[in-house]
Amino acid sequence: METAFFWIFSTIAVLSAINILFATRPTRALLSLLLTMLCLAVLYTLLHAYFVAIVHIIVYAGAVMVLFLFIIMLGGLGATTLPIQKRFSPLHLFLATVTGLTLMVAVIRIFSKANYPPLQDAMGTVERVGKNLFSNYIVPFELITVLILLGIFAAISLTRKPKDAE
């Protein structure tokens, strides 16, 4: 059961990730990325990281990606399509493909030869994650809220129209 789930959902994740590469419209690329994220959430559940899986769906796929979708739709940024072909010098295309494929082959060879310890049941329930987060990781947790606040300020000051320009 677990084996079948892993192979099915990892295959879907990789295929929809490849679909991002060849999508001509940003909206379709975004929906492919959403599918990848949902499949990854299934894999997190297989790794017993239940809370991360739920947060990944609600916060990441639900909030961040939908923000992206709204910006694409409301801003009209997605109206233009850029096909992957005919936009590059062949040298750039060749070098970029070689770089990416070399990384992929190297990672596959290194990881499949290595001998890692087997997976354990790291039960990522809300209780265990919360206790660890609010005891050992409380300082980074507070700092990350400051970072998010800075992100809000940056986004507002970037997109705000200056008053005297009206």
Next chain:
Amino acid sequence: MMTPSTEHYLVLSGILFSIGLLGVLLRRNILIMLLCSELMLNATILALITASAVHGETDGQITSFFVMAIAAVEMTIGLAIAVLLFKEKNTVDTKEMRSLQG
């Protein structure tokens, strides 16, 4: 079919990261480049959670929360810059954005 082990999850994470890198290198649409950077961050989160399962602790999962928060901030600022560039140049093609090119 083989039962999934640590190596399988790490290889899957590496494949997803390479696809994201290929997307950033190959595409000229600034929105799809942003999406591909998100894909790379997702691959990182998968590796972190695999590491968490290897050690049987929840530390890797907590680190993945921090990665998610940073991804959200990066996405917000990146989208704001993309919207500004689109208003300025009326395109999302990075080929047209060469005002810093001497």
